[in-house]
Amino acid sequence: xxxxxxIIGNGMAGMRAVEELLEAAPGVYDITxxxxxxxxxxxxxxxxxxxxxEKSFEDIVINGRNWYADNGIVLHMGAKIEFIDREARExxxxxxxxxxxxxxxxxxxxxxxxLPIPGANLPGVVTFxxxxxxxxxxxxxxxxxRAVVIGGGLLGLEAANGLRANxxxxxxxxxxxxxxxxxxxxxxxxxxxxxxxxxxxxxxxxANSKEIYGKDKAxxxxxxxxxxxxxxxxxxxxxxxxxxxxxxxxGLTCERGIVVDDHMVTSDPAILAVGECVQHRGAVYGLVAxxxxxxxxxxxxxANDADSAYSGSVTNTRLKVSGIDLFSAGDFSDAEGTEDIxxxxxxxxxxxxxxxxxNRIRGAVxxxxxxxxxxxxxxxxxxxxxxxxxxxxxxxQSFAGxxxxxxxxxxxxxxxxxxxxxxxNGVCKGKIVTAITTxxxxxxxxxxxxxxxSASCGSCTGLVEHLLALTLxxxxxxxxxxxxxxKCTELTHxxxxxxxxxxxxxxxxxxxxxxxxxxxxxxxxxxxxxxxxLVCDWPGEYVDDYQSRFINxxxxxxxxxxGTYSVVPRMWGGLTNAKELRAIADVVDKFNIxxxxxxxxxxIDLLGVKKEQLPDVWRDLNASGLVSGHAxxxxxxxxxxxxxxxxxxxxxxxxxxMGVKIEKxxxxxxxxxKVKMAVSGCPRNCAxxxxxxxxxxxxxxxxxxxxxGNGGIKVRVxxxxxxxETEAEVLEYCGAFMQLYRQEAHYLERTAxxxxxxxxxxxxxKIVDDTESRARLYARFLMSQTFVQKDPWxxxxxxxxxxxxxxxxxxxx
Amino acid sequence: xxEWLEIGVIAxxxxxxxxxxxxxxxxxxxxxxxxxxxxGLEDRCPHKDGPLSQxxxxxxxxxxxxxxxxxxxDSGMGxxxxxxxxxxxxxxxxxxxxxxxxxxxxxxAE
Numbered sequence: 001x002x003x004x005x006x007i008i009g010n011g012m013a014g015m016r017a018v019e020e021l022l023e024a025a026p027g028v029y030d031i032t033x034x035x036x037x038x039x040x041x042x043x044x045x046x047x048x049x050x051x052x053x054e055k056s057f058e059d060i061v062i063n064g065r066n067w068y069a070d071n072g073i074v075l076h077m078g079a080k081i082e083f084i085d086r087e088a089r090e091x092x093x094x095x096x097x098x099x100x101x102x103x104x105x106x107x108x109x110x111x112x113x114x115l116p117i118p119g120a121n122l123p124g125v126v127t128f129x130x131x132x133x134x135x136x137x138x139x140x141x142x143x144x145x146r147a148v149v150i151g152g153g154l155l156g157l158e159a160a161n162g163l164r165a166n167x168x169x170x171x172x173x174x175x176x177x178x179x180x181x182x183x184x185x186x187x188x189x190x191x192x193x194x195x196x197x198x199x200x201x202x203x204x205x206x207a208n209s210k211e212i213y214g215k216d217k218a219x220x221x222x223x224x225x226x227x228x229x230x231x232x233x234x235x236x237x238x239x240x241x242x243x244x245x246x247x248x249x250x251g252l253t254c255e256r257g258i259v260v261d262d263h264m265v266t267s268d269p270a271i272l273a274v275g276e277c278v279q280h281r282g283a284v285y286g287l288v289a290x291x292x293x294x295x296x297x298x299x300x301x302x303a304n305d306a307d308s309a310y311s312g313s314v315t316n317t318r319l320k321v322s323g324i325d326l327f328s329a330g331d332f333s334d335a336e337g338t339e340d341i342x343x344x345x346x347x348x349x350x351x352x353x354x355x356x357x358x359n360r361i362r363g364a365v366x367x368x369x370x371x372x373x374x375x376x377x378x379x380x381x382x383x384x385x386x387x388x389x390x391x392x393x394x395x396x397q398s399f400a401g402x403x404x405x406x407x408x409x410x411x412x413x414x415x416x417x418x419x420x421x422x423x424x425n426g427v428c429k430g431k432i433v434t435a436i437t438t439x440x441x442x443x444x445x446x447x448x449x450x451x452x453x454s455a456s457c458g459s460c461t462g463l464v465e466h467l468l469a470l471t472l473x474x475x476x477x478x479x480x481x482x483x484x485x486x487k488c489t490e491l492t493h494x495x496x497x498x499x500x501x502x503x504x505x506x507x508x509x510x511x512x513x514x515x516x517x518x519x520x521x522x523x524x525x526x527x528x529x530x531x532x533x534l535v536c537d538w539p540g541e542y543v544d545d546y547q548s549r550f551i552n553x554x555x556x557x558x559x560x561x562x563g564t565y566s567v568v569p570r571m572w573g574g575l576t577n578a579k580e581l582r583a584i585a586d587v588v589d590k591f592n593i594x595x596x597x598x599x600x601x602x603x604i605d606l607l608g609v610k611k612e613q614l615p616d617v618w619r620d621l622n623a624s625g626l627v628s629g630h631a632x633x634x635x636x637x638x639x640x641x642x643x644x645x646x647x648x649x650x651x652x653x654x655x656x657x658m659g660v661k662i663e664k665x666x667x668x669x670x671x672x673x674k675v676k677m678a679v680s681g682c683p684r685n686c687a688x689x690x691x692x693x694x695x696x697x698x699x700x701x702x703x704x705x706x707x708x709g710n711g712g713i714k715v716r717v718x719x720x721x722x723x724x725e726t727e728a729e730v731l732e733y734c735g736a737f738m739q740l741y742r743q744e745a746h747y748l749e750r751t752a753x754x755x756x757x758x759x760x761x762x763x764x765x766k767i768v769d770d771t772e773s774r775a776r777l778y779a780r781f782l783m784s785q786t787f788v789q790k791d792p793w794x795x796x797x798x799x800x801x802x803x804x805x806x807x808x809x810x811x812x813x
Numbered sequence: 814x815x816e817w818l819e820i821g822v823i824a825x826x827x828x829x830x831x832x833x834x835x836x837x838x839x840x841x842x843x844x845x846x847x848x849x850x851x852x853g854l855e856d857r858c859p860h861k862d863g864p865l866s867q868x869x870x871x872x873x874x875x876x877x878x879x880x881x882x883x884x885x886x887d888s889g890m891g892x893x894x895x896x897x898x899x900x901x902x903x904x905x906x907x908x909x910x911x912x913x914x915x916x917x918x919x920x921x922a923e
Binding site for chain 1 (some may be wrong): 820821825826828830831832833834843847859861862863864867868869870871872874876878879881885902
């Protein structure tokens with residue numbers, strides 16, 4: 001029988017130790033994990049982005065249920081351990097679950113510190129420690145207006161920023177004269193305060209909380225100078241303390257934390273401890289990096305490498321508030337023999353300070369530009385002598401680093417294997433490179449999956465991509481998904497789409513302002529993308545910015561190589577009649593249109609129309625009932641059909657009328673890229689439905705729905721989504737698919753690459769398996785359609801919309 | 814010296830947009846930036862003769878509608894990495910009215 005390892009605590013430290021153990025010595029133990037929270041293992045340092053709405057819970061999960069199952073780990077969630085019976089080597093949970101152990105690992109983390117003031121236990125007073133706290137805060141922000149955050153440290157400020165992002169009025173109460181005084185010096189603290197105030201957060205420094213008042217719930221806070229600040233929500237974020245209650249009650253030696261030796265072993269040789277609950281050489285840690293270092297040692301101990309030892313950690317801090325760049329490491333208090341190098345650029349809001357002692361970096365504070373934080377930290381940790389580069393040290397690696405990093409790729413190449421790349425998950429360069437080579441990883445997603453590097457806050461994505469490029473050489477091409485939209489921003493399409501919704505951004509200037517665009521009004525790449533995202537996300541509210549649309553969508557016709565345009569009227573399902581054909585013939589004669597061509601989508605294309613003629617051409621076509629065919633748009637183009645059971649001797653269903661119904665429902669919809677559909681009346685598939693974005697193939701018993709096909713440069717046959725029975729179902733699934741694609745794809749991403757990126761299963765889950773999700777998507781699609789199903793040709797030909805577009809400037813006089 | 818001909822008022826051109834006109838047989842594009850600056854270029858992309866007046870205007874640049882090459886409105890120069898140079902046309906904005914140098918057409922046609 002394998003020895004039994006029990007872990008108390010399902011948090012970052014405990015599970016990190018398990019991960020390391022599985023890597024160092026797989027299959028050695030039978031592992032059982034007890035977690036007090038009713039959740040799988042998630043990234044606690046990502047609670048701030050969760051609160052600010054920048055991440056979802058799924059985004060911050062480190063190991064989902066599958067991971068436990070795949071590794072044969074028994075997980076008890078919501079099971080707090082009450083007692084350790086050290087004699088019997090057994091733990092007992094509050095709900096009565098018992099587990100025997102041969103080795104026990106305590107990873108209980110820390111508890112939020114509660115100020116012992118009157119009213120601290122009123123309803124409406126919360127801490128900021130776990131997902132439930134975040135849920136309470138989000139709940140409060142939906143119904144209440146005012147929040148007070150006690151504590152102007154890392155945690156308190158992240159909470160304040162998150163609540164502000166959720167629309168609350170926020171006041172911060174801080175005892176000390178400057179914010180984050182443990183990590184920042186006065187100057188940086190001041191810059192930070194100014195930035196937070198400009199975001200509408202009220203900061204009260206030198207403020208001492210005396211009492212939380214309120215009858216049945218918190219109604220505000222009284223300071224000892226007599227000031228009262230009304231509030232519906234009070235967040236207590238004054239610090240954390242190691243969670244030692246259980247260890248103490250079990251007779252283990254505890255001081256501030258559970259005392260461990262260099263091997264992470266407690267006063268009981270069978271019991272180890274790891275993370276924020278421990279005290280090592282007199283120090284307790286409240287940051288994530290030391291916990292990763294400890295976890296490594298714990299894993300080696302458990303794998304019977306008795307020599308492995310922990311010798312303490314040097315830590316660094318970054319504030320996780322979007323748009324504020326702040327880095328701090330080491331010790332920057334004035335001490336005997338220390339020297340400062342300071343750089344200030346008031347205009348850019350940049351402040352950098354390096355504290356040196358005996359030509360070695362002892363501390364670093366960076367505000368406004370933290371790109372070199374990792375470089376300084378590496379030298380600090382290595383105790384590197386910097387005398388050779390001292391003159392230019394403050395200007396950063398690209399200047400002082402000997403020219404290597406004029407090119408960021410060679411800077412990454414120059415890093416030692418031990419250099420930390422991902423601070424959130426404690427992954428160093430060597431580990432990433434090894435993972436790439438031994439597992440044959442080829443994409444950012446692969447690396448994230450295998451090592452978690454850049455999987456959390458994403459700020460090291462660029463570094464990881466450089467490593468991929470360096471390791472794989474020409475074989476690596478960066479994935480579209482992880483690239484910024486364009487040079488105007490660092491954000492990816494996914495980031496921007498998420499933030500538009502989370503922060504309720506409803507105009508292009510609002511997006512550019514809030515998401516810190518680097519150019520004044522974007523470029524021809526990002527503007528059309530943003531315009532589409534806003535059109536999609538705020539139907540009926542957002543005012544379409546035509547100047548951000550490509551000329552074809554502005555002129556509602558296709559520009560040709562000679563500057564003339566082509567006109568394609570809509571023919572529903574490819575059906576036409578004598579009256580329409582006569583009108584087209586008349587228009588061709590009247591305007592001397594040089595070329596008439598039948599398109600692949602069963603429409604008629606009139607080529608060589610001058611721009612000034614467009615409104616007149618449209619007016620004549622409109623008169624016979626012909627409307628815009630949207631052949632020019634990132635929009636629903638055509639629904640191609642075969643004649644089906646109405647005429648064909650093989651036809652099994654009425655594909656013609658089905659096609660017309662689909663086109664009537666979907667026309668006018670703006671989409672990330674063009675969308676083509678088809679309906680075939682039998683499996684002979686004459687309408688070529690299986691190379692369309694959405695293809696319907698009739699069979700005897702109903703309709704097969706196919707998605708993600710493409711007949712372009714790279715031919716892709718559709719995947720079968722599902723089979724349905726009725727026409728109403730075809731319409732519902734089609735509308736839901738359109739909406740999912742509209743909401744999730746990147747601008748200019750066809751359904752085929754989108755499907756390959758997110759996976760068919762994802763689309764099935766949202767549209768086939770989950771009835772409610774499908775109904776929601778369908779309803780949302782139909783709602784959006786009510787705002788766009790208006791013939792743009794008629795608006796321009798008869799209602800004078802955008803008249804300037806079609807006329808030359810007149811000469812005066 | 815050339816005369817200045819009035820060709821319209823600033824409101825005739827949408828912000829971040831352009832209008833075309835023909836003078837002395839030459840097609841000209843008049844652009845308006847977000848900051849209400851006015852620029853003129855011959856309406857012909859040096860790459861494949863695309864009508865620059867139909868492009869997307871951003872900052873002080875325009876992207877040609879045919880192949881998305883970007884040109885600076887003030888100098889006509891292609892923005893890195895795009896080569897080529899579109900001919901600039903002298904325009905003036907006074908009191909909300911837009912003027913063009915009367916010889917602009919010939920100058921561009923040469």
